Amino acid sequence: MNKRDGRHLEAAVTALESQEPRNALLAALGERVRSLRSRRGLTRKAVAQAADVSERHLANLEYGIGNASILVLHQVAGALQCSLAELVGDVSTSSPEWLLIRELLENGSEADLRKARIAIGELLGTAAVDPGRGRRIALVGLRGAGKSTLGRMLADHLTLPFIELSREIEKFAGCSVREIHDLYGTNAYRRYERRALEETVQIYGEVVIATPGGIVSDPATFNELLAHCTTVWLQASPEEHMGRVAAQGDLRPMAASQEAMEDLRRILDGRAAFYSKADLRVNTGSKTLEQAFDVLRATVIPALTA
Structure with missing residues (x-):
């Protein structure tokens, strides 16, 4: 990317940041992508290259503006080393037991969740x-x-x-x-x-x-x-x-x-x-x-x- 394109991308991202997301679902998806990218220590440029999408496209996705196709989401999930389900939703929707467990834990404090994690580890022999x-x-x-x-x-x-x-x-x-x-x-x-x-x-x-x-x-x-x-x-x-x-x-x-x-x-x-x-x-x-x-x-x- 040359300097001119870089300036254009920076201006576009700044404009996106100042906009209100069109849809709560898209905003939540964008936040999830940003969170996963930060956790893995990857720049937007690195993820865009690995996913074979433009930085502008990825910026749109991250700020809740772009309504990405399933194929693009699949590519982004691959670049972030996570499943598509983890990227777009919650794995705890996969079975009734997951849903019931999630309901029990959903409003727990960090301290309570830590106790639950340790207790589950003891139950499963991994504590x-x-x-x-x-x-x-x-x-x-x-x-x-x-x-x-x-x-x-x-x-x-x-x-x-x-x-x-x-x-x-x-x-x-x-x-x-x-x-x-x-x-x-x-x-x-x-x-x-x-x-x-x-x-x-x-x-x-x-x-x-x-x-x-x-x-x-x-x-x-x-x-x-x-x-x-x-x-x-x-x-x-x-x-x-x-x-x-x-x-x-x-x-x-x-x-x-x-x-x-x-x-x-x-x-x-x-x-x-x-x-x-x-x-x-x-x-x-x-x-x-x-x-x-x-x-x-x-x-x-x-x-x-x-």
Whole structure:
């Protein structure tokens, strides 16, 4: 896309944002597309390319203006790695039992829903009953939160092995994370990610794990992490995340975006609700490395001895 086309698209999107949606259903569909895109950390341009539709068409869809065909929705669902049912509706409409369960949970608070999720896990035998869970520490959060640096420091302090899950994924695939995405796609990457986590949990009873920022994008993998590890969300502001990643000389995954900061905010907004399911939280913002580590150590050690 040349600069002129880019300006035209930006003006068109701004115009769309100022309009009232024509239809509540289209508005809800657009919000769902935006939410799924943010959760997966994808730019509108990346989704449009993967779905083989124009950015303008996707912008229309996201802002409740475009009445997309089923074929286009199918293509967009594929680009977002979700089912068409998840994109356009609610899987809990698939059976009477789903409907009854949804009715029970629909107005529940986050705390009540968490209790229900744990209770269902216990009922189905998938709850966090792993006796080694308390000695496996997994750090979650966006790139630039300090997972690798602080995780290695914590592992040294506790005399535990340190595993950077991205490196384990690359070992399974035999190539870099970027090459996995380029050659095989996001779905293949998620399979390698799940396999790497399962093997790490199986091998190590005590370990500190730095997880990829997008591990929350796959509910099955994130459930596995919650079940077998004490999870810690390393938090920071979008500006701090961006500054730290830029300082490392790496702007992935925002390099192709002309509005990198806005993209990062959307990614954080899309993932924050999942990161918040972690057992512990540590805010690394406005802290030196030593100060952030002191807070992390003070937060984690009592949880290990509880």
